[in-house]
Amino acid sequence: EADIYQTPRYLVIGTGKKITLECSQTMGHDKMYWYQQDPGMELHLIHYSYGVNSTEKGDLSSESTVSRIRTEHFPLTLESARPSHTSQYLCASIPTGQLNTEAFFGQGTRLTVV
Amino acid sequence: AQSVTQLDSQVPVFEEAPVELRCNYSSSVSVYLFWYVQYPNQGLQLLLKYLSGSTLVESINGFEAEFNKSQTSFHLRKPSVHISDTAEYFCAVSVPRDSNYQLIWGAGTKLIIKP
Numbered sequence: 001e002a003d004i005y006q007t008p009r010y011l012v013i014g015t016g017k018k019i020t021l022e023c024s025q026t027m028g029h030d031k032m033y034w035y036q037q038d039p040g041m042e043l044h045l046i047h048y049s050y051g052v053n054s055t056e057k058g059d060l061s062s063e064s065t066v067s068r069i070r071t072e073h074f075p076l077t078l079e080s081a082r083p084s085h086t087s088q089y090l091c092a093s094i095p096t097g098q099l100n101t102e103a104f105f106g107q108g109t110r111l112t113v114v
Numbered sequence: 115a116q117s118v119t120q121l122d123s124q125v126p127v128f129e130e131a132p133v134e135l136r137c138n139y140s141s142s143v144s145v146y147l148f149w150y151v152q153y154p155n156q157g158l159q160l161l162l163k164y165l166s167g168s169t170l171v172e173s174i175n176g177f178e179a180e181f182n183k184s185q186t187s188f189h190l191r192k193p194s195v196h197i198s199d200t201a202e203y204f205c206a207v208s209v210p211r212d213s214n215y216q217l218i219w220g221a222g223t224k225l226i227i228k229p
Contacts, residue, residue: 004157031214040123040221040222041221041222042118042204042219042220042221042222043204045216045217090157092157092158102163103158103217105150105157105159106157107155107156107157108156
């Protein structure tokens with residue numbers, strides 16, 4: 001069983017609020033990812049990190065920001081939430097080493113902005 | 115550009131019947147291939163993967179997938195499904211990017227088991 005945790009699991013919040021979605025892994029993985037998942041759509045990569053102090057934007061434009069101050073922690077922040085941000089957010093990590101590309105996922109945060 | 119196509123958004127099948135979930139990919143380079151499963155209200159879990167060697171790979175719960183390079187496919191099959199297989203299944207390919215590998219995802223196929 002993978003040791004990657006996301007909190008909260010569910011969040012309903014008003015428009016304009018600042019929120020941080022937490023993601024932590026205890027496996028020492030260098031690579032971490034945030035995906036946005038909407039029904040019937042492929043997972044869209046919004047941010048990734050290959051290590052401490054390394055963050056990059058993914059293929060899907062997002063108003064969120066991320067930080068990677070510690071290997072195990074990769075939080076995602078929305079400064080001002082909007083209804084268009086309503087979605088499921090999945091965090092994942094991948095072990096170091098190019099051939100071992102299995103991704104481990106957290107259980108997700110379902111965000112609803114009202 | 116690389117892409118993954120899962121041809122069916124939903125596949126309804128009776129319990130104990132066989133099932134095939136289709137996945138095709140496009141890539142000009144060698145790839146690694148994966149199937150992930152997402153049970154209701156859960157994150158994704160790896161079901162099986164093809165990295166190299168035998169083109170037929172199996173999971174511990176009876177699923178198998180065959181890598182077909184000429185058809186650029188990696189279809190998932192199970193000879194007899196159970197109600198517990200109800201989930202969404204995602205096909206993914208891992209392609210080189212920025213001296214690392216990046217996962218490209220299909221849109222998922224919901225497997226609906228009818229009693």
